[in-house]
Amino acid sequence: MDTALLASLDGEGKKKLERAIATLQGDVNAASGVLYVDPKLRLEYSRRIKAMSDDLYAKASRGIISWEKAAEEANQTRNLLMELIRYRSTPVGKALAQKMKAQGKTLNELIAYKTKALYGDKVNFNNLSVSQKNAVYSAVVQSAGKSNHEVNIKMQRLSGAGRGLIFLSLAVAVYQIYEAEDRVLETQRQLAISSAGIAGAWGGGALAGLMCGPGAPVCVVIGAFVGGAIAAWEISGFWD
């Protein structure tokens, strides 16, 4: 990197520039944190609902539990897992998940939906034979193991972008450490900037979420960026 431009800056100007770079690093770290955490949680969610559904399917197939019971458990566990993953998401992920009021199907509606899909419009579930009813319950259990495929693909792509940002952030940190007179001190400073950026963004996002109410992703993203930038700026100043 050509540092001739930096040479013309006086000590004060150089410090300001370093703090500005730290601010940018803080936000890059925050963005990479979001792009790391939410896709990872998404993968966990997809795996857990599939494992839950497969487990209940196997139990019902072996006669350990009834198909009806398996469908009830799948419905309850699926909703619980969704809440759990939402709870663990970053403020940005949480705001995106809360942007709309869901209009899901109750278990009975789901049974009616699957009855229609399997046996046609005019069939009443109560008039089905036991084996037909079990086929409907089994379809409900299998549905509980499915996640939105398009969201999964998008999350995979975001995860790739997150890895790219982590690489960028690491490259900048390594360069700064390499160029520093006191590399131990600079390493500590870089660690502090990264941590502050992520923590600041998390706090800023959460605070914005409280101020704007649930389901306001744009507000939360702005809060996260401002929080990450302020935290990184302040921590960088503390080091000076």
Place this chain on the structure above:
Amino acid sequence: MFKLLDNVTLQLREEPTPTSMGKYEVLIAGKGTGIMVPVQVIEAAVQVDDKRLLLFLTDDVPYEEALKIALLDLNEGVKEILTLGGAYLTGSFMDLNIQPNAVEFSFIGDTTWRVEIPAMPFMKLPFIGDPRGVSRPPALKHYIKITASPAPARFDGSR
């Protein structure tokens, strides 16, 4: 004048993979059109005029369902696809009401959604102008107008 069709079906042509959506061919009265859509269930098919169709599609993921609204031109293929919904959200396609120049339905957000096809394509800036919960790919020309009345509700019921 919009008209509900009951002879439109889908047939799997390419299985979804971990990195790509599936491909399902649109059939009309059992005859292939060569037009592919990315999801597998037709909730409703509506004829817009003699060469255009509006499809309301889902992907059989009832716990995390998104609705795709696709405008097809039988000569030119898919003109535009809108998505309603998102991660950890689900909806149910209900209350379909077909009007002479619009389709109304409910799906998500505790509201009535209305879809219209303007006579001329229109321009719009990405990310703004559509009601909350709607996403569409950026493009120079758009074909599907979507509104919601009242404004879609958030998770806690606020609008």
